[in-house]
Structures are given as C-alpha cells and as structure tokens.
Amino acid sequence: VKVDDAFQWLAKTHTNELVVLGLGTSTQEWHRIFGPDDDQSFHMHTMGLAGSFGLGLAVARPNNPVWVIDGDGSLTLSFGSILTMAERQPDNLKYVLTSNRVYGTIDGPNIPNAKATDYVGVARAAGVERAMSVSSEAEFEAARDLLCSPGFSFLVLEVEQGAPRRPKPLANYEGPEIKYRFARYLEREHGISVLGRLGY
C-alpha cells in the first residue's frame, strides 16, 4: 500500500488511543495529518525504542489503549523487543509496523535481510496469535478489527518504498517540550499525576 493511504487509514481508525511514534517516517506522516501539535502522541528520537516505550506505557495504563507506530528500520535495531512484547502481550497494546524494508529517513539503504524477513511469521512464532500483515487496501477492514478489539496485536503494513518527497512538517519544539506536552495531556485527559504536585 502507499504510505499516504496507510497513514490516512490509521488516522481514520484512531480515536482515543495514546500513540507512540517511531523516529522518521512514522512521526513525519502522523504529523502531516494531525499536525506537530498533536499532544496525544509522543514522538521518539531514539531508534528502536518505540515498542518498549509503548509497552511500558501500556503496562502502567492498562485501561488506556496504546498504539505504537514504528518502522522496520527501527525495529531491526531492537528485534528482541518482539520477544519482550510477546511475553507480556498487554490487551491494550497494538504494535503497528510500517514496513518498507529500507532506512527511509536517510534515503533508502536496505535494512538487513530486507527481502526475506517475515515479521508476522516471527511474531507468530514468538506466540503472538493476533498478528497479520496488510499489503493491499482490501485488507484494511480485517486489520481494523485487530486494532479495535481487545488483545495485543502485531500489525504489519507493507508500504511502498520511499515516502513522497515533500517538506517535512517539523515540530518547532524539542525534547523537554515533547515531554511536557505529552505528560500534561495525560494529566489533563486521564487525571493521573506524571509531573508531580509542582507540575514540572
């Protein structure tokens, strides 16, 4: 599927989930739709850590749905995190992998074993039953069921290589403000204490 179509579909399916975005295309395309001021999402600047971050968030907030939207360039840096997620499988966590088989953010060198890796096969072999890949728009409906029903899900969106070349919707803020925006969103919308009584 086209990158645009995959993210437009995710955006249409998205409601109240907390969203953790992997570095690069995941953040870029999400921000293109929702704008960089979307405080319901946390965009990672560390490759390979979105799944782990989402797992920690899901474990700490078991009643809040959490989506991780990651790229396969990032996942391969922390491939063992599939096992970590597979062991716990929180009902409220959905891991969405946009797979283009290249390091898209740096213009496309192949990731290791690019042509052969079956991510869904790996997840299933690790014990994740709710795993599927989407390679055409016709499969979006089945994928929606996976995303919108309880149970840990591992969804692979097989997207075309090379996101369209166009200006990146860069956020005009960085690290600490990313933290405060997401933390204040959680405090405001979910009534929890993240920053403590002083509020910083």
Next chain:
Amino acid sequence: VVSGLPDDWVVPLLSLIEADDEMTYVPVARESEAIGVCAGAWFGGARPAAVMGIAGLLACGHELVTLNLAHQIPLFVVASLRGGLDDQLTYQVGQGLVAKPYLDALGIPHDTMSEPAELVGLGAAWTRATLLKRPYVVYLTKNLLLEKAGAQ
C-alpha cells in the same frame, strides 16, 4: 514497574522483584529496552526502575542520551558494580574500570552502595532522579547483591 535483565549478581534481586505483588516486572531481551519501558511507564504515572548488570548499562548510552537526557525524563537505575576487588573475572574488571567514568562523561549522577544500612537511601535516589529530571544510577556491590558473597 521494574524492567530489567540480570547478570549473575542481579539474579537474586530480580527474583525478589518478580515475586513481589506490589511490583510489575517487565523482563527485556536487551537492557536498552528497559530504558524505553521505564520512560513509557513514567508517563503512565508509575514510579519505574531499571535493574541490570553493568554490562547492560554500558550498552544503553544511546538511549540514555537521546531519550532521557534529551527530553529530561527521569530514570532510576540499579546496576551491579562489577570489576572491583571483589570480582576477579577478566572481562568484568574491564567494565568496572569504566563504570563510573562512563556515567560521569554522560553527566549522569551516581552513587555506590556497599552496606545494608545505605539501602535506606534508595528512595531518596529515586526522588533525586525526578528532581534532576535525568537518570540517576545506584551501583550495588557484590556483598549487597549476593547473600553468600562472603563465601564466594
């Protein structure tokens, strides 16, 4: 929420944590994952801790810098302090040599606890991580981590 990966000294501590109903233990396949798990859990309102051996902590530099330090996200880490005079394994000695300079270079404050009476300071160390808005590492020595350390 406690997330970690053991070395041989940290095994007994992680076993206690895993058996404790008041803690949620998330085992990871590589220590850097624990950095991410703890950050996510912190945003979820938990009071997380990462527990690992020094080898794992040395492998977390990129995550500590680009996640915790760059975003000012607090993190409490308990790690084994390998390579001291209580540890005569060749490869651990090498790690022990760099354990503290490594954290100093990253600008990450740390303490070393070697006596049971010092453990009362663990809570204050967690609070210090939140006040400083950065990682805070407590190294524990062999005699604290291994019950029968004296006999080994």
